[in-house]
Amino acid sequence: MNPRYPGRVYLAHLPTPLERLDRLGKHLGGPELLIKRDDQTGLALGGNKVRKLEFLAADALEHGCDHLITSGGPQSNHCRQTAAVAARLGLGCSLVLRGQAPIRFTGNLLLDRLFGAHLYWAGDRPLGEVMSQVAGELRAMGRKPYLIPLGGSNVVGATGYVMAMEEFMAQLAAAGLNVDFIVFASSSGGTQAGLVLGARVYAFRGRVLGISVDRPAEELQTQVAALATATATHLGLGTVSVAGQVEVNDDYLGEGYGVLGEAEREAIRLVAQLEGILLDPVYTGRAMGGLIDLIRWGAFTHRQTVLFWHTGGTPALFAYGDELLA
Ligand SMILES: Cc1ncc(COP(=O)(O)O)c(C=O)c1O
Known part of the structure; x- marks a missing residue:
């Protein structure tokens, strides 16, 4: 499969870093943890x-x-x-x-x-x-x-995350790393559609798991699958069905979109204090809260490697200051 990428304006600082989360991994005692720093895409404090x-x-x-x-x-x-x-x-x-x-x-x-x-x-x-x-x-x-x-979740926007998967696969190859799961925050579905299609195009062998931030899994899955298929057509890849590869977990919706709960608070605090990395209260805090819970109940083995794809959002921390410190 060879995507025909349309024109692009160069705005992001790429490739974003791929780093280890050794201290968080040790603290949780689960799989090996890595992070892809799309909070560091550069422009305007970064983000996906x-x-x-x-x-x-x-x-x-x-x-x-x-x-x-x-x-x-x-x-x-x-x-x-x-x-x-x-x-x-x-x-x-x-x-x-x-x-x-x-x-x-x-x-x-x-x-x-x-x-x-x-x-x-x-x-x-x-x-x-x-x-x-x-x-x-x-x-x-x-x-x-x-x-x-x-x-920005249409075929044009999702293309950015098809290309991100090419970048990611090159980083894995260069570092001699293997990743079993990519875990990240999913909402309007463009990031997930791009990653899932990119996983097919660039032969990523692991699983791509979106943690839904604001909607039932089935609804998001349907939306992501349709967008990935349409994006494949947009990139001249013909008819590609990804329905079986769209995995969404909606166990962490909490009290609703943007409502800070104990899971988000703990995730933000842990990652800040163990890794010096900032998450956000709405998306990445929720997704990392979900990942921490999945690790605690043993969803992954010690031999597996899980990559958290950080999608940004840190400026929102300042709008939640009082609630974060409560
Ligand atoms: C920080 C952050 N993470 C994740 C997402 C979800 O990405 P998508 O809307 O492509 O599913 C968003 C979307 O607004 C976001 O701002």
């Missing part, structure tokens, strides 16, 4: 969306667009990274955010403002509806907006 945005921004430029529009929650990492990409490329940026404007702008929201994005508060209106309205207003002013879906 930069890989997607390299392809999305290239597509926007190719279509002659001069303004990026996307949406998300008030602490959306995707929105923050989109705002930074727009600034870097000299494009306008409008962000449609769920709910009402808060009194204090902190974490990602503070950074959205620093990058000069226009913020629209959707209240309880559907985000897509407000995005269309904003796009209409921009067009009426003679601008050419490019709409990016939630999380």
Whole structure:
């Protein structure tokens, strides 16, 4: 299989480091642990969306667009990274955010403002509806907006994670390492779709396990499988079915999206204090909390190697300061 990658704008610091988590691994007493540092993709404090945005921004430029529009929650990492990409490329940026404007702008929201994005508060209106309205207003002013879906999770964005798997396989080969499981936070599904398709394309022999952050496993699995198949077509790979390879665990949804629980608190504290690495309260804290639980109940053997793919999100830590220290 040979993907035909479309145009890309070089924005990320790649390859991101592949590191050992020896102290955490020893503390938990389970499998060998590794980490892939996509929190270090460079632009705007890093994160997984930069890989997607390299392809999305290239597509926007190719279509002659001069303004990026996307949406998300008030602490959306995707929105923050989109705002930074727009600034870097000299494009306008409008962000449609769920709910009402808060009194204090902190974490990602503070950074959205620093990058000069226009913020629209959707209240309880559907985000897509407000995005269309904003796009209409921009067009009426003679601008050419490019709409990016939630999380950048379409075939263009997912392409970034197909390519990430090529990078990862080269790192494993160079270091003579073997990985049995890749574990990471999954939400809008683009990261997982790209990784699962990339695993097929680049012959990764381990399993790719998404820890759902906010939705039932079956729903996310269906979405990821459809997106991976569509991405394969987009990359000229023909019909590729990955349905059997899309593994999602939804045991760690806790009290819902963005609600910090004891599992997230413990994961963030452990990884910070044993490895000097920051996780985030919404995505990677939840996924690592899940991984820690899986290790504790013996889901992996001592001989296996598990890689945690860090997808970023650390700016949101500052929006959860009081809750983290409670
Ligand atoms: C830090 C972080 N990790 C993981 C994810 C999930 O990635 P995806 O939406 O591609 O499933 C997101 C998405 O917003 C994120 O911000």
